[in-house]
Amino acid sequence: MWQLRLGKISEYRRDKRYLCKDGHSLWADVSTTLIRDQRGLPLRTVSVIQDITSVKLAADAHARVRGSSRQCRSKPAVSHRPFLSRVVRHGEKRIA
Secondary structure, eight states: OHHHHHTSOSEEEEEEEEEOTTSOEEEEEEEEEEEEOTTSOEEEEEEEEEEOHHHHHHHHHHHHHHHHHHHHHHSOSSOOOGGGSSOOOTTOOOOO
8 A cells, every 4th residue: 555655556456355243254356546636645545345255256166166176087086995906807716
């Protein structure tokens, strides 16, 4: 925020989580711009706050699905149980 006041950046933007009194959380995209007077001195800030909770929830669900699909691909197709690890040739007896 201090970079905004110093004129190093023209806009400050970030995702922010708000905790409500009833315990649920709300995600917002907060965009802030500094309004300057005719001499270029800071006069006031203007912020626009947009509710992006549904976008965040969808992104989290997508990440969970992608994570679980990666786990499925990394697991072997056949489990490594001792009785399945050895190929039994014709005529051999399997001892379990």
